[in-house]
Amino acid sequence: MADQDRKGPGRPRSARVDEAIVEAVYDLLSAGQSADAISIEAIAAKAGVGKATVYRRWPNKEALFIDAVTMMKGSLPEPRGESVRDDLVMLLQAMKNKRMEQYGRVTACLLPELVKSAEMHRVYQAAIEPRRNVMRQVLQRGIESGELRADLDVELTLLMLSGPNIAQNMLKWNPNVPSEGFAEKLVDAVLRGIAA
Amino acid sequence: MADQDRKGPGRPRSARVDEAIVEAVYDLLSAGQSADAISIEAIAAKAGVGKATVYRRWPNKEALFIDAVTMMKGSLPEPRGESVRDDLVMLLQAMKNKRMEQYGRVTACLLPELVKSAEMHRVYQAAIEPRRNVMRQVLQRGIESGELRADLDVELTLLMLSGPNIAQNMLKWNPNVPSEGFAEKLVDAVLRGIAA
Numbered sequence: 257m258a259d260q261d262r263k264g265p266g267r268p269r270s271a272r273v274d275e276a277i278v279e280a281v282y283d284l285l286s287a288g289q290s291a292d293a294i295s296i297e298a299i300a301a302k303a304g305v306g307k308a309t310v311y312r313r314w315p316n317k318e319a320l321f322i323d324a325v326t327m328m329k330g331s332l333p334e335p336r337g338e339s340v341r342d343d344l345v346m347l348l349q350a351m352k353n354k355r356m357e358q359y360g361r362v363t364a365c366l367l368p369e370l371v372k373s374a375e376m377h378r379v380y381q382a383a384i385e386p387r388r389n390v391m392r393q394v395l396q397r398g399i400e401s402g403e404l405r406a407d408l409d410v411e412l413t414l415l416m417l418s419g420p421n422i423a424q425n426m427l428k429w430n431p432n433v434p435s436e437g438f439a440e441k442l443v444d445a446v447l448r449g450i451a452a
Numbered sequence: 453m454a455d456q457d458r459k460g461p462g463r464p465r466s467a468r469v470d471e472a473i474v475e476a477v478y479d480l481l482s483a484g485q486s487a488d489a490i491s492i493e494a495i496a497a498k499a500g501v502g503k504a505t506v507y508r509r510w511p512n513k514e515a516l517f518i519d520a521v522t523m524m525k526g527s528l529p530e531p532r533g534e535s536v537r538d539d540l541v542m543l544l545q546a547m548k549n550k551r552m553e554q555y556g557r558v559t560a561c562l563l564p565e566l567v568k569s570a571e572m573h574r575v576y577q578a579a580i581e582p583r584r585n586v587m588r589q590v591l592q593r594g595i596e597s598g599e600l601r602a603d604l605d606v607e608l609t610l611l612m613l614s615g616p617n618i619a620q621n622m623l624k625w626n627p628n629v630p631s632e633g634f635a636e637k638l639v640d641a642v643l644r645g646i647a648a
């Protein structure tokens with residue numbers, strides 16, 4: 257699927273139909289329905305198309321969900337490469353875009369699906385790996401520039417930056433942490449450490 | 453419910469029945485069923501009791517799930533109070549107990565429920581707050597002892613320690629981070645920071 261076909265008012269009708277169907281998946285998941293409980297009929301009805309229109313585009317529900325996860329994750333803006341701190345803040349902020357609350361909920365609703373299906377877990381990993389890799393490159397550059405420790409555990413650091421984000425977006429794990437300024441505070445705290 | 457009644461071979465039959473019913477909830481959730489899709493009938497069948505036996509103990513499915521979440525979280529061991537680093541490692545390791553993989557999956561399966569129900573989110577928060585508070589007290593003690601920064605953001609730090617744990621337990625978010633030695637590595641990295 258060519259993503260550039262999906263943008264702007266001039267995109268072809270078929271791309272708009274694809275979008276409506278994927279949006280219907282998000283809407284139903286966001287409303288709290290499990291992936292299991294959502295039928296192609298319900299998706300088609302929500303999108304305002306016929307069931308056959310869905311099946312012409314995706315052979316089954318799993319294939320549709322794969323595309324939905326991949327499109328949901330989207331791409332990240334290019335890091336500027338001037339300051340590791342600023343790039344990390346920018347990347348965390350970009351993950352928390354205007355639809356993040358909805359998407360965080362969607363991810364939460366996909367989890368039971370991920371538990372059940374090794375294929376869905378691979379799909380999820382495939383969808384997040386390009387995003388993880390953008391951050392990985394920022395960290396590698398920081399080691400080379402001397403902004404970060406030479407002995408940095410890059411994979412653990414990815415998790416230290418993303419894990420708190422995930423826990424807040426999906427679970428609102430700690431209601432005492434304000435979302436205002438969250439990315440800056442997290443990056444600065446991870447950079448300097450908590451030891452005296 | 454008196455938790456001490458539930459341990460050992462001498463506990464009363466009614467406690468064993470309670471346990472079997474709650475275990476049935478875990479089993480069904482772990483198998484990937486959404487909380488929505490699980491019926492009292494299915495729980496009773498899995499536990500090997502009659503439906504009436506479940507209803508005698510819990511008025512409805514939500515009440516049963518509340519007890520299941522609370523019992524799942526359990527209590528944490530008492531920090532020794534000698535080293536903040538060692539206490540934090542101990543607490544993170546205790547969260548990753550022998551049943552953590554199952555429980556991580558259970559939490560994942562409860563998420564759609566949490567999204568839908570403000571009451572379930574309150575239940576989840578009520579279940580985790582005592583555990584969060586044990587860690588909070590360790591951090592406060594570390595500030596007082598001078599082991600941690602005087603200006604520490606305690607609430608953010610709770611999230612920095614727990615978020616990566618949650619993301620790995622529930623999503624295996626970064627398969628490149630080994631679970632061997634994870635608690636030590638995370639605590640040490642959070643303590644010293646990633647900046648050069």
